[in-house]
Amino acid sequence: MTLGETDVARVRHRIGFLPEERGLYRRMTPVRAIAFLAGLKGVPAREARRRARSLLEAQGLSEAADKQIRSLSKGMAQKVQLLSTLAHEPDMVMLDEPFSGLDPVNQQSLEMLIRGLAARGATVIFSTHVMQHAERLCDQVVLVAGGRKVFDGPVAAARAAAPRTLMLEGVFLPSALDSLPELEAPAIEHLDGGAIRVTGALKPGAPAQEALRRAFAQGLDISRFELREPNLHDAFIVLTDGAAPAR
Amino acid sequence: MNRLLMIAWREYLAYVRTPGFWLSLLLLPVGLSSIALAPMAIARSSPVPNVTIVDLTPQGLGHAVERTLAAPGENGKPMARVVAPPGAPFASRADATARLTPYLRGARELPGGGRLDAVAILAPTGDTVAVDFWSRDVTGRSFEGAVGDVVREALRRDRLEKQGVAPRVLNAIDSLQPQISDFSPKAERGRVALKDRLPGLAGLAMGMLLWMVVLTGAGMLLTSVMEEKSSRILEILLSSASVPEIMGGKILGVAAVTGTILAFWMTIGACVLVSRSPALAADVGNVLLAHGRWAYFGFYFAGGYLMFATLYVTIGAFCETSREAQTLLGPMMIVMSVPLLFMSQSLTAPDAPLLRALSWIPLFTPFMMAARAASNPPLWEIAATGAMIIGVTGLELWVAIPAFRSGALATGRFDLRTFFSALARRSA
Numbered sequence: 001m002t003l004g005e006t007d008v009a010r011v012r013h014r015i016g017f018l019p020e021e022r023g024l025y026r027r028m029t030p031v032r033a034i035a036f037l038a039g040l041k042g043v044p045a046r047e048a049r050r051r052a053r054s055l056l057e058a059q060g061l062s063e064a065a066d067k068q069i070r071s072l073s074k075g076m077a078q079k080v081q082l083l084s085t086l087a088h089e090p091d092m093v094m095l096d097e098p099f100s101g102l103d104p105v106n107q108q109s110l111e112m113l114i115r116g117l118a119a120r121g122a123t124v125i126f127s128t129h130v131m132q133h134a135e136r137l138c139d140q141v142v143l144v145a146g147g148r149k150v151f152d153g154p155v156a157a158a159r160a161a162a163p164r165t166l167m168l169e170g171v172f173l174p175s176a177l178d179s180l181p182e183l184e185a186p187a188i189e190h191l192d193g194g195a196i197r198v199t200g201a202l203k204p205g206a207p208a209q210e211a212l213r214r215a216f217a218q219g220l221d222i223s224r225f226e227l228r229e230p231n232l233h234d235a236f237i238v239l240t241d242g243a244a245p246a247r
Numbered sequence: 248m249n250r251l252l253m254i255a256w257r258e259y260l261a262y263v264r265t266p267g268f269w270l271s272l273l274l275l276p277v278g279l280s281s282i283a284l285a286p287m288a289i290a291r292s293s294p295v296p297n298v299t300i301v302d303l304t305p306q307g308l309g310h311a312v313e314r315t316l317a318a319p320g321e322n323g324k325p326m327a328r329v330v331a332p333p334g335a336p337f338a339s340r341a342d343a344t345a346r347l348t349p350y351l352r353g354a355r356e357l358p359g360g361g362r363l364d365a366v367a368i369l370a371p372t373g374d375t376v377a378v379d380f381w382s383r384d385v386t387g388r389s390f391e392g393a394v395g396d397v398v399r400e401a402l403r404r405d406r407l408e409k410q411g412v413a414p415r416v417l418n419a420i421d422s423l424q425p426q427i428s429d430f431s432p433k434a435e436r437g438r439v440a441l442k443d444r445l446p447g448l449a450g451l452a453m454g455m456l457l458w459m460v461v462l463t464g465a466g467m468l469l470t471s472v473m474e475e476k477s478s479r480i481l482e483i484l485l486s487s488a489s490v491p492e493i494m495g496g497k498i499l500g501v502a503a504v505t506g507t508i509l510a511f512w513m514t515i516g517a518c519v520l521v522s523r524s525p526a527l528a529a530d531v532g533n534v535l536l537a538h539g540r541w542a543y544f545g546f547y548f549a550g551g552y553l554m555f556a557t558l559y560v561t562i563g564a565f566c567e568t569s570r571e572a573q574t575l576l577g578p579m580m581i582v583m584s585v586p587l588l589f590m591s592q593s594l595t596a597p598d599a600p601l602l603r604a605l606s607w608i609p610l611f612t613p614f615m616m617a618a619r620a621a622s623n624p625p626l627w628e629i630a631a632t633g634a635m636i637i638g639v640t641g642l643e644l645w646v647a648i649p650a651f652r653s654g655a656l657a658t659g660r661f662d663l664r665t666f667f668s669a670l671a672r673r674s675a
Binding site for chain 1: 250253254257261264475477478479480482483484486487488489
């Protein structure tokens with residue numbers, strides 16, 4: 001990876017890296033730790049300290065700025081580590097499982113931070129096992145299963161690999177589903193009051209409105225009709241044939 | 248500040264801010280001062296014991312013993328306060344023993360008050376004298392040597408005088424002492440003085456100092472790298488600096504820590520030496536400055552430290568726990584003990600074939616060459632061993648850089664396959 005640079009040191013200055021297993025000098029204060037790592041990335045000492053304080057303040061960690069890292073909570077220490085990855089304002093940021101171990105509030109805060117980086121023009125590469133994070137934050141995804149890349153492209157293209165799902169609820173006989181050829185392998189679930197819920201994949205290219213129109217034409221008593229677009233989770237299962245080994 | 252210096256500075260501050268650093272700094276001067284002053288302080292604070300001499304000898308040897316014990320010592324205090332034996336005279340050794348024992352047990356006090364601490368009973372036995380020591384405690388044996396010497400000398404003089412040797416002649420004979428002098432063509436003024444032995448002592452001191460620095464510095468480096476690897480800090484550092492910068496920064500930082508401690512110790516030592524013996528201090532200074540010895544010692548010191556530090560930093564990168572580090576350190580410690588065994592021999596035989604041979608084993612070279620400084624090794628030997636240290640250190644670095652990267656990024660135990668594949672990539 002050269003980022004158009006010939007000098008390795010300059011490449012390092014433009015990259016921020018957050019490893020999965022986090023670690024900082026436990027006896028250092030957050031300000032010193034962030035300034036030290038920013039200094040290694042070429043930020044002058046005074047400016048590094050200024051940025052460290054500014055970043056900590058923005059993340060609500062002003063009070064912890066001059067305490068030893070060993071006295072901080074895990075979530076706070078993780079934030080400090082992330083800030084130390086960003087203090088030199090890198091063009092490319094690599095985050096290995098950045099959300100692991102964070103509570104929902106801190107996850108939300110981290111998401112905002114990542115969006116901010118992207119808005120600034122930085123490229124953010126992060127790994128995650130939580131598809132919702134990737135789906136919410138990424139433009140491009142690489143899906144890896146069993147050490148093999150199974151997909152590389154835009155999120156929308158990945159989602160398109162999985163079928164849309166149609167769900168119908170109402171009081172009708174399962175045999176009536178024969179009139180809905182757009183629905184593939186429908187699963188039937190019996191509900192209270194003699195109603196059933198039918199869930200099935202919509203054939204590729206088939207319009208959902210056509211299925212609805214047919215259902216009404218057959219006089220089916222439909223109380224609920226829902227079309228669900230596939231998400232990245234569905235796409236991952238489809239693309240890996242549902243056989244991705246647990247990491 | 249460049250990255251190497253930043254890493255070194257952080258490393259230095261990390262150690263300087265620990266209580267252990269300050270303990271190390273102060274412990275040696277305090278320890279040495281205690282060793283030097285403790286016996287004097289103990290002697291000054293101890294009360295002078297009360298001793299009684301029961302003299303049953305016909306020659307009256309007790310007077311000589313009394314004079315010796317009552318004479319003021321180096322600290323101005325007598326060895327003992329000689330008191331008249333309570334209840335004298337005594338008929339025999341057994342009588343004296345039986346009647347004085349209650350005083351030693353503390354059951355009775357001396358007539359003028361105070362307790363009796365020891366009794367020496369001198370009694371004739373055959374053609375010699377028996378001396379029975381009785382003391383309050385089983386460990387109270389401090390007068391035995393002095394009393395034994397006095398009695399031995401008195402008996403010797405007595406026998407010789409009985410053989411017809413006049414006391415004047417005896418005194419003249421006793422005053423005869425051989426005049427022994429050491430000479431060497433290498434000595435500055437022919438006769439060997441302390442000043443001429445100083446280079447050997449300085450060499451041994453430098454060798455020992457290097458050994459201590461390598462031992463303490465290596466431990467610090469190993470621990471530092473091992474902790475940073477296990478806490479994944481090393482991965483972050485590797486994304487911010489090159490391997491030579493990280494290794495160099497750590498080695499320099501720890502060198503600065505040990506250097507600070509040594510400088511503090513040496514400054515105190517120099518101040519003490521200058522105040523107590525300015526002439527000796529001047530001689531030591533001259534010895535270190537003469538014949539470029541400061542450069543000689545400096546080169547082997549720096550080369551030796553760098554050679555071992557590189558090795559230990561690399562080992563540290565392959566360890567995640569102190570147990571793993573200990574496993575790898577064990578064999579190194581065995582190797583390190585070899586120069587320790589032989590360095591002191593260089594004081595008496597710096598050019599012994601075995602010591603010269605050991606100087607050519609790279610891991611021992613810095614220690615042995617420093618210790619052999621007194622023999623002024625030939626220039627070719629200095630140049631060749633110097634080149635060898637530089638070559639070995641260069642080779643170490645060549646191996647250590649990929650090994651460090653491989654070890655730092657690997658997880659789990661030391662893996663020979665990972666290590667050699669890193670080397671193979673380096674060779675390719």
